[in-house]
Amino acid sequence: MTATLPKPVTIAGDLVQPALRHAVAGLDGSVRHVVSYHLGWVDEHGNPTTGGGGKALRPALTLLAAQAAGAEPDRAVPGAAAVELVHNFSLLHDDVMDGDVERRHRPTAWRLFGVGAAILAGDALLTLAVDVLQREADLPTARAATACLTDTVQRLIAGQSADVEFERRADVTLGECLAMAAGKTGALMRCATSIGAILVGAPPDVVDTLGQYGAHLGLAFQLVDDMLGIWGRPGVTGKPVLADLRVRKRSVPVVAALSSGTPAGERLREFYRRPEPPREEELAEMADLVERAGGLTWTETEARRHVQAAGDCLATLDAPAEARDALWQIALFVTERDR
Template sequence: MTATLPTEVTATQALVQPALRAAVGELRPPMRGIVSYHLGWTDEHGQARNGGGGKALRPALALLAAQAVRAGPEAALPGAVAVELVHNFSLLHDDVMDGDLERRHRPTVWRLFGTPAAILAGDALLTLAVDVLERAADPAATRCLTAAVQDLIAGQSQDVGFETRMDVGLDECLEMAAGKTAALMRCAAEVGALLGRASPVASGLLAEFGRCLGMAFQLVDDLLGIWGSPGVTGKPVLADLRVRKKSVPVVAALDSGTGPGAALRELYGRPDPPTEEELRTMAELIERSGALAWTRDRAQRYVVEARSCLDRLAPPEPIHAALSDLTRFVVERDR
């Protein structure tokens, strides 16, 4: 059964989408057209199409965080738009660095419009994000966003650096995930709290909730990168193994000290591209090493930590339920 987003999360789109479209409308052409394609609003010819740009978890998290501290969701709207713009900046650049040909079942921007256009579109979104948030006149929120961007860049840099190394440790891999994914989730929740005029204690609890949610999200992403269904994820089968990505389950297997882990290390160290049979063998070795079970368990532990933050915060019951359901979605999703 496919996990579904809580209705309180999907309901935030009614606020976020118009504000996001208004912000993107400030971009100059041709960046506006390229970004609109990337977000799923238009086709490659600029014609409007139905569809969106993904789950939009980060902006929903910002609005729910504001409501968790008993502010209106509108208070956090600049933060919600800003974190979604930063997220899409990172996706545009990630697709270039990873050489991904498809995103959300469509050609990636760099593949369709060229690498320079994709890089520039990402740059445009990053500067737009800071501009949008600065208009909220909350220096702490802006500092939170820019710090998250620095963490994100550091995490992505680590991820790229791992490609040429066979000595990546598990702690190092988790640190990379904390920067690449969890930092922006943490920022989304913290910015929502800050713009909702939360106390330092409440802001800290929501920030930690967001960090734990982001870590669980990345670990599930890593599992889907190996065992996810291509028809659902939009990525080739065994996608991360094809490029010998050092994701958390892979590194957990390599560091497991088991026979399957040693066999995986030998396969990962070969210079030639893996065959289809070798890819299936790699996935089996990761599972036999115990790394699949370990990664699932670690994701669940992050969820437990996130829910503990919620319990200590004691937000209004509907918001508590929505955020708790969001943690369940993150670990049960299939895309």
């Protein structure tokens, strides 16, 4: 899988960066340093850096949703910034909970600054997201936009809670796994598109259609993430080789394989039942078992199905062709990306 970041995403990053930097500048010094490091703005010593940040995919969705609703994209910048802040709150906390030591080819924030500092930085971003909406969004739409964001955070937390619970269970079903993905990733992408339309006063049916597009896109995104967690190239993804199998994560491809009723799936189950972690030489065998049991094919097919469903949502939308085309480009990028 390879893909070039769509131009609208790059443009969105340029539009939203000033708002993000302005918001983060108001944080306490030590927290600001951890946040700035995590966002790729500085190194561990506080020296400015270039590159290394996220894809700005969610802010792009917010701005394009505003454009699809017939408004100027910059009217939705507060929503785009808020969504990106919530996304990074979740990443900071996820890295702690998952024990991930590397993100975007650098040590994770908790690894450098400690667990407590990373958790506090995440907390700061969450409250900052709400503050950005309340301070900068137009008053008639600020309340609805804030409600959309806070409801999404609850769904995101529920999804992450399920993910943590799955680590202690051997009987996770494919339906449960997909519901977890819908909460962890689908909910925030749904919010990204919904909030852009809400902020510019779009009619409820437009908000709902764009939200459905975002929900399908989010599920496709998570499914591709799950595949990259097993078969991604570390030099590209910035994560260790076979990362999800090393910690025996019950991601969608794994659960699809475990549910397959095949000999390969049963052999994989043996690895997941062991009390001791897999040895390095066993990881490649586990990846092969997931593929032979059909986990890779099932996940690829499901990701494509959700991308098509996202496209079907766009087809029903009475929106400027430029915005609709850009949203479709992003949908294609999601399934073709390699990081």
